[in-house]
Amino acid sequence: MANPSVSEPSGSASATQRAYGRLRDLIVTGELKPGEKLKIDGLRQRLATGASPIREALSLLTSDNLVERFDQRGFRAANVSENNFREILTLRCSLEDMALRQSIENASQAWEEHIVLAHHRMQRAHTEQSDEFEARHKAFHMALLSAADSPILLKFCSQLYDLNIRYRYLAGNALHYQQRDVTSEHEQILTACIARDTQTAADTLLNHYKTTGAFLTGLLGTGSL
Amino acid sequence: MANPSVSEPSGSASATQRAYGRLRDLIVTGELKPGEKLKIDGLRQRLATGASPIREALSLLTSDNLVERFDQRGFRAANVSENNFREILTLRCSLEDMALRQSIENASQAWEEHIVLAHHRMQRAHTEQSDEFEARHKAFHMALLSAADSPILLKFCSQLYDLNIRYRYLAGNALHYQQRDVTSEHEQILTACIARDTQTAADTLLNHYKTTGAFLTGLLGTGSL
DNA sequence: TCAGCGCATAATATCGATATTATGATGCGC
């Protein structure tokens, strides 16, 4: 399968959790395409599990905006559109800005160490071309926000992260060229956070998103997707 | 029973939807108390339906932060706390501010008529002491934001609304005294929206929330809940 | 030739039953 896995260990406890994580990966990575009908029975076989866990997982994904439910007519992978992407990008900028500022405000030594570690792990995964890079990348970004002491806000950010990264996968290799200075951008953000330089951190972070975002919007606009 | 119903017609299609709406009401109104164990079998009998719809509904409510899931140990109604309430209030102010500004920016005649109508219905329900007031109240607030053209943001707002109003129910009649000038506040907001006076509308709306919020925080602080 | 009705097919939504897992009490050993 060779699946990157944006999420946590998939060997976890309940079948529902496994199905949830697995399906989310499939959708985020585009293996299940936007708008694609998600037939219970098909997925049941694919994930080798019963219908109940599948349905529950799909319900959860519905709340994450990754799946659309049509009463009595099953589920589909959520559609994509330029508008949708713009919305995600805009919201993400607003909410992460908010969260990052709160996070830095509450900054503690533990948090500082946490982000340093998360950054390092991401870096290592990157140089090693590891499968884990995606997970580490998300972990780093969430770590930045983690001191915000606002679980709901963090949950929103996490959801938006997934929604956003889905578009990156859809753009696929078109995006590889611009592995540009992402690394340096990450370092800048990290440095600013350690220095408790809220403004720079926020500016850099948002710019980080907007740059990638603008590029993706371009692709979407040209109908490449 | 005499249940106000914060949500839509509960006679709708699927058992899952019914269970979802019903359970949400039960939790929001406090009939199912914070932290209370939600035993599948109990609910199954109470709502006269099977286990699958219940589980699916609970999964959905988990995503709404109204229910907590403990793997292999079932579900509980989400706990409440002063911190949690403050978080909801803060987030709600930020997000609704954002949404309201967008909404006014996109204001159309249709939207204007929509909010006037929603306001009128709420008023009528209020004077008639109708059961529907809660639903109308939410409808009015959501209508204000409805031109925002950002479904995800609106969904977040809707969720936060429910979370917030849950605390109002928990405070119960202690809150009745302060039916104060809520009516006039609503009118002010409506008027400002019609006038496209973004700043006033936003200020009034946020003040509306913060006033009620401060009062509730007070109650929570004194351990009245 | 085409629109509309009705049937066959396929998928969903739901139920009832089972296996698995937590929980609380009981008794044994120390």
Added chain:
DNA sequence: GCGCATCATAATATCGATATTATGCGCTGA
């Protein structure tokens, strides 16, 4: 008398089967 392991109980999580509902095709009649 107290702590710990063990067992009975109760609840969850999951499965397989069924009933209900949508869907697409072919047929009829204009």
